[in-house]
Amino acid sequence: MKLALVTPRYPPTHAGGGEISARLLAEQLHTRDVIDQVVVYSFDGKSTETVGDVPVVRLADVPQYPYTLPNEIAYRKLAAVGLDCDVIHAYNMHLHPAVGRLSDALEIPSIATLNAYPLIDWSDVNVSPSIKRKLYEQTLLRVERPRLLEHMTNIDMFLPLSGAVEQVYRTHGLGTADYEVIPNMLDPSFEVPEVETEETDQVELLYVGYLRDSKGVQYLVDAMDHVPEGIELTIVGDGPEWDALTDRAAGTAASDRIEFTGSVPYEEVTRAYADADVFVHPGVWPEPFGRTILEAMQAGLPVVATDIGGPSETIPQPELLVEPSDLSSLSEGIEYAAANQDRIGRENQRLVEDRYHPDVVVPQFHEIYERILDN
Structure with a gap:
């Protein structure tokens, strides 16, 4: 099985836990016999390199807003590459519409991890938007959202990190989609140093x-x-x-x-x-x-x-x-x-x-890949 992992950013470019999770998934899949090839496609530069034994193709730098623009760029770049894969896995949210559109055009099955709420008004999830974000929600996003969500409906399966994420998306435009909760996995290389501490009541x-x-x-x-x-x-x-x-x-x-x-x-x-x-x-x-x-x-x-x-x-x-x-x-x-x-x-x-060990979580991804291929 050949897998294409599509993500806006990939380490060493990262803004937080989402990029770390994408790296862990790619590297763990790379080591498993059931996956023949994993290639990461990201949009945080322009280069082809190997990161942790995983091929990473950085196709372009894309802006974050408005969402239509980075998704249009990503769709065109990925279509031009001519993905040689059996399954496309979209990660870190912002390019999910492009992956759904590409999945439909190339007739390649796709899945998408849900780990954020970029297409939802932030006040709906109790986040106070900045002035810039609020203006965007009230203008362009209101116009863009129906078409972007429509592209996302072409994705075969959504993998929310938790039941809470699934519930948010079921009530915000993806109510009839197929979902399977798969949590983040722990980082097996994460080690806490030994420290000598004195007995104290602190x-x-x-x-x-x-x-x-x-x-x-x-x-x-x-x-x-x-x-x-x-x-x-x-x-x-x-x-x-x-x-x-x-x-x-x-x-x-x-x-x-x-x-x-x-x-x-x-x-x-x-x-x-x-x-x-x-x-x-x-x-x-x-x-x-x-x-x-x-x-x-x-x-x-x-x-x-x-x-x-x-x-x-x-x-x-x-x-x-x-x-x-x-x-x-x-x-x-x-x-x-x-x-x-x-x-x-x-x-x-x-x-x-x-x-949450990779030996527990990664087989859950394997099962989903096989399921959507069988369907």
């Missing part, structure tokens, strides 16, 4: 991620005034809410227990996990999955997360699923995690190996 909380209002970090900052003084918080990441969050933290009684590190390279973030005792994911939107949650669980940390979106399907301890934007619930979850961190950390390490 509890180190950790948040890793983008700083925007939908991530709920403002509630985590506020919750620091409601937890015991022996609890400290490190926030790793950057984003549009940086200034507002640092000002907010400075105004709390717990300001001396809150540290902002800014962005940390992916290769170095493992140190933050090693120094932490509890990971907190306080989002207030239907996060599709949450790769940092897998990383924290791999690191043996309990994870406190809001009971919304993909994270609510990943966290196995009901005591650690808290109400979004509820300071009391969040504080209680943090204190429970801190009191039971060793037991829960061990549970989490076992769970990610059992559910």
